[in-house]
Amino acid sequence: MRWPFKSLDYLYLLIFLWIFYDLFSTWSEYSTCYAPIQIFLLLTYIFCILFRLYLTVIIAPDLPRTAKKLLIILFHWVLYPFSLYLVTQGIIWKIQIDIHSPLCTPPDRAPYVIWVWIGLDAFLSMIMTIMTITKLIFWVKVCLFRRRYQRIFNQGDHNALNQLLLEDETLNSRIALLPSDLERLPTTIYTEGLSDLLKLDHQSSCPICYEEFVTGDQVITLPGCNHIYNGNCIKGWLERSPLCPMCRANVRTNLHHPPQSSNGEDLQQVCVRENYEKGQEDLENQRLV
Ligand SMILES: [Zn+2]
Ligand SMILES: [Zn+2]
Numbered sequence: 001m002r003w004p005f006k007s008l009d010y011l012y013l014l015i016f017l018w019i020f021y022d023l024f025s026t027w028s029e030y031s032t033c034y035a036p037i038q039i040f041l042l043l044t045y046i047f048c049i050l051f052r053l054y055l056t057v058i059i060a061p062d063l064p065r066t067a068k069k070l071l072i073i074l075f076h077w078v079l080y081p082f083s084l085y086l087v088t089q090g091i092i093w094k095i096q097i098d099i100h101s102p103l104c105t106p107p108d109r110a111p112y113v114i115w116v117w118i119g120l121d122a123f124l125s126m127i128m129t130i131m132t133i134t135k136l137i138f139w140v141k142v143c144l145f146r147r148r149y150q151r152i153f154n155q156g157d158h159n160a161l162n163q164l165l166l167e168d169e170t171l172n173s174r175i176a177l178l179p180s181d182l183e184r185l186p187t188t189i190y191t192e193g194l195s196d197l198l199k200l201d202h203q204s205s206c207p208i209c210y211e212e213f214v215t216g217d218q219v220i221t222l223p224g225c226n227h228i229y230n231g232n233c234i235k236g237w238l239e240r241s242p243l244c245p246m247c248r249a250n251v252r253t254n255l256h257h258p259p260q261s262s263n264g265e266d267l268q269q270v271c272v273r274e275n276y277e278k279g280q281e282d283l284e285n286q287r288l289v
Contacts, residue, residue, distance in 0.1 A: 002060065002062060004056050004057055004059075004060040004063075005056060006056075009052070009056055012052055013049075016045055016048070016049055019045055020042075020045060023038065023041055023042060023045070026106045026109075029105070029106040030104065030105065030106070032101060032104040033097045033101050033104035033105065034096050034097045034099075034100035034101040034104070035092070035093035035094075035096040035097050036093070037093050037094065037097055037105070037114060040086070040089060040090045040093055040094075040114075040117075041114070041117060043086055044086055044090070044117045044120070044121055047079070047082060047083060047086055047121065047124075048120070048124070050079055051079065051083075051124055054071060054074075054075050054079065057071065058071055058072070058075075065240060072135075075128075075131075076128075076131075076132050076135060079128070080125075080128045080129075080132055083121060083124055083125040083128055084125055086121045086125075087118060087121045087122045087125050090114070090117070090118040090121060091118060094114050094115065094118060141171060142171065142174075142175055145164075145168055145171045145172075145175060146175065146178065148164060149161070149164060149178065150178060150180065152164060153178075153180055158256065161256055162256060162257065165252065165253050165256060165257075172242065172250060172252060172253060173242060173243065173250055174241075174242075175242060176238060176239050176240050176241055176242060177238040177239065177242050177251060177252055181238075181251075181252055181255055182235050182238060182239070184255060185220050185222070185223070185234070185235070185238075185251075185255075186220065186221055186223065187218055187219070187220055187231065188218075188219055188220075188221055189215075189216060189217070189218060189219070190213040190214070190215060190216065190217040190218075190219045190228070191215050192215060194219075194221075194228065195228070198221060198226040198228070199226070200226055200227070200228070203227065203228050206219075206228075206229050206230040206233050207227070207229065207245060207246050208229060208230070208233035208234065208236075208237060208245060209230060209233050211230065213228070217230070218231060219231065220234050220235075222234070222244050222249070222251055222254070223251065223254040223255050224249050224250075224251070224253075224254025224255075224257070225244050225246070225247045225249040225254065227244055227246045227247065238251060
């Protein structure tokens with residue numbers, strides 16, 4: 001994974017190092033406070049750093065999928081409740097020290113500074129609430145879409161399936177392919193002339209792993225756009241996204257709306273089938289020789 005941090009992140013870190021130093025150098029001065037407000041400040045600083053760290057790392061383009069999932073879970077289930085706890089605890093402790101020991105904070109600190117940090121926590125908490133609710137709504141929509149899609153798919157009702165894909169275009173372009181879709185991807189045997197046959201610019205290697213194709217390799221040609229990939233590479237990709245990595249065509253939609261020939265046959269399937277049969281024959285002949 002490439003290093004995701006930029007100069008602004010280092011500046012942010014430097015500012016917080018200074019804030020930490022400032023807090024620890026005055027730590028003992030808070031000892032007369034009715035509530036341990038210095039602990040609230042320490043936790044708030046740590047929270048701000050973790051929040052920024054999350055926003056920076058999560059958008060790294062080459063972040064491994066499992067790491068991304070783990071980070072999202074930690075964000076919504078650990079960092080978000082932590083922010084709610086901080087706001088609540090901060091308000092309680094601040095009110096307690098205002099009542100019982102109003103002059104306990106270091107004399108050179110403005111009294112409203114703690115309220116500023118509570119306000120910042122509340123603001124970040126609000127952003128996290130919006131992010132969590134949005135995520136939750138999306139997750140419910142995804143579950144409903146997948147269930148509906150699988151049900152209509154199993155019934156074999158093509159019209160209803162097409163209608164669903166058109167109705168929910170946004171979800172359709174964001175939800176990965178289901179195992180039942182992956183099984184239907186057309187496999188063919190790679191030959192020198194396969195790109196010509198599929199009316200493609202010459203494609204001699206897998207665009208995901210850059211491995212050169214060799215005649216006789218079993219490859220997958222995506223429906224609609226016909227781009228050629230190693231089976232394992234493209235299946236791994238389509239388990240995360242329904243779009244062709246080369247041209248962003250929606251593989252699920254093309255799987256159900258393949259270009260038709262005049263007699264109603266799926267043109268690409270015909271090409272792929274013929275090429276597969278020809279490839280099998282060639283391989284058989286080679287073995288016999
Ligand atoms: Zn590959
Ligand atoms: Zn494509």
